Amino acid sequence: MxxxxxxxxxxxxxxxxxxxxxxxxxxxxxxxxxxxxxxxxxxxxxxxxxxxxxxxxxxxxxxxxxxxxxxxxxxxxxxxxxxxxxxxxxxxxxxxxxxxxxxxxxxxxxxxxxxxxxxxxxxxxxxxxxxxxxxxxxxxxxxxSTAIMYYNKAAFAEAGLDPDKFPRTWAELAAAAAKLTKRDASGRVVRWGVKLASDAGNAQWTFGALANQAGHILMNEAGTETYFNHPKAIEAMAFWRSLAFEHKATPEGISAWPQLSPDFLEGNAAIIQHTTGNLTNVRDKAGFPFGVAGLPGKEGPRTVVxxxxxxxxxxxxxxxxxxxxxxxxxxxxxxxxxxxxxxxxxxxxxxxxxxxxxxxxxxxxxxxxxxARGFLPVAVGELSTFENQRVYKALTDNIQACLNGAKSAAQAMVDTQAEADRILKPYKRA
Incomplete structure (x- = not known):
């Protein structure tokens, strides 16, 4: 190497x-x-x-x-x-x-x-x-930490969902998030069903969890190769995009990490994907009954540390x-x-x-x-490569382009892989 x-x-x-x-x-x-x-x-x-x-x-x-x-x-x-x-x-x-x-x-x-x-x-x-x-x-x-879901049990009950049964699959999450999304008389969204961070510094963590949920690891242990253009990575990106464009249950475009917790606590988002490190804050500030759950997956829960x-x-x-x-x-x-x-x-x-x-x-x-501890057996390590921040930027730029509607999931992942290959070329084995 x-x-x-x-x-x-x-x-x-x-x-x-x-x-x-x-x-x-x-x-x-x-x-x-x-x-x-x-x-x-x-x-x-x-x-x-x-x-x-x-x-x-x-x-x-x-x-x-x-x-x-x-x-x-x-x-x-x-x-x-x-x-x-x-x-x-x-x-x-x-x-x-x-x-x-x-x-x-x-x-x-x-x-x-x-x-x-x-x-x-x-x-x-x-x-x-x-x-x-x-x-x-x-x-x-x-x-x-691991990525976990925080959910508003009162909102679940209001939407006719079981407050003690959090979705375990992508299909269940999409259906629940659509029901949880609430609009006023003019059609303006006053509560999103689910929000996931897609801003710089956080998008790669969200995506790493989604990739694992599809049964895919994004890099090799040596940190010299990435696998963004794999069909399962594309499938993970397509699901994330579908929450906005098909299910209308999350905003199109960028959702910033610092805003997720306030949105949840103020009732503007029924579900957020966040860190276990936010648990004490939510416990102390939530004015409603809330639940904590592992992330759902394509077929069952999986997460990322x-x-x-x-x-x-x-x-x-x-x-x-x-x-x-x-x-x-x-x-x-x-x-x-x-x-x-x-x-x-x-x-x-x-x-x-x-x-x-x-x-x-x-x-x-x-x-x-x-x-969260119960989900450690189905957790994977975070995306980690040489030139980590440059690879993160390439991935984040393409995730955001996909969530903004400028690129398809497939194109976003193909473009990310091409840039990652260029960045990591000096580190590959001869």
């Missing part, structure tokens, strides 16, 4: 990690984190960092650097300028692109002992799908690498993974998180918190 260079509060005592010892030599680390300053998540991360410092003597400074794309740009710029962090939370799907920059160090190179290897194997396999290549593990699952992993950078010296690995193990301890899931809505990345008393109690009281 050619490569170019919070409902439940958990006490500090309950979250203590006995295996974490006082640090020797290293006193400071920095981590770039993908969120704007403010809001509840920075407060949670700040709390974890302070707790880690209390246990180890290592001060971890989070740098909140904007969205995933902005965080990656800022982290890479800082690293190349010699002032970069020792670790960062970046999209799991950026593994190949980050490898190509030659700035990562794998967990294997960090020096995992037998206990460390057991720790790595303890993550859900679906969350490791975007972590491994060339026989090495390149990142640690942390801020992970997403979110961010912890990456380690080779610019760090040996002691800093060891300290960064210690912090990663601290963050993913079962009790802390449970706390993170409870307070954010993200999925606990390890089965043992769901054996903790706190998360057991939480999912008993709030069953929607455990819905």
């Amino acid at each position: 050619i490569r170019r260079r919070t409902l439940l509060a958990t006490s500090a005592a309950a979250l203590a990690a006995p295996a974490v010892s006082k640090a020797q030599g290293v006193t400071k680390l920095s981590i770039y984190y993908p969120i704007a300053v403010g809001g509840p998540i920075p407060a949670i991360i700040d709390g974890y960092c302070k707790e880690f410092q209390t246990q180890t003597g290592i001060e971890v400074t989070p740098v909140y650097a904007g969205n995933y794309g902005e965080t990656m740009t800022k982290a890479v710029t800082a690293i190349r300028g010699g002032t970069g962090p020792q670790l960062a939370v970046l999209l799991a799907a950026e593994m190949h692109s980050l490898q190509d920059m030659d700035i990562l160090v794998s967990l294997d190179e960090l020096g995992l002992d037998a206990e460390g290897r057991k720790w790595v194997e303890g993550f859900y396999p679906a969350f490791l799908a975007n972590s491994r290549v060339d026989g090495k593990t390149w990142s640690v699952p942390f801020q992970r 997403g979110g961010g992993n912890l990456y380690f950078f080779k610019q760090a010296n040996a002691a800093e690498r060891a300290a960064a690995l210690k912090f990663a193990r601290f963050l993913s301890a079962p009790e802390r993974a449970a706390d993170w899931s409870i307070r954010t809505g993200y999925i606990g990345t390890r089965p043992d998180a769901y054996e903790t008393p706190a998360l057991k109690e939480y999912v008993t009281k709030f069953p929607p918190a455990d819905v």
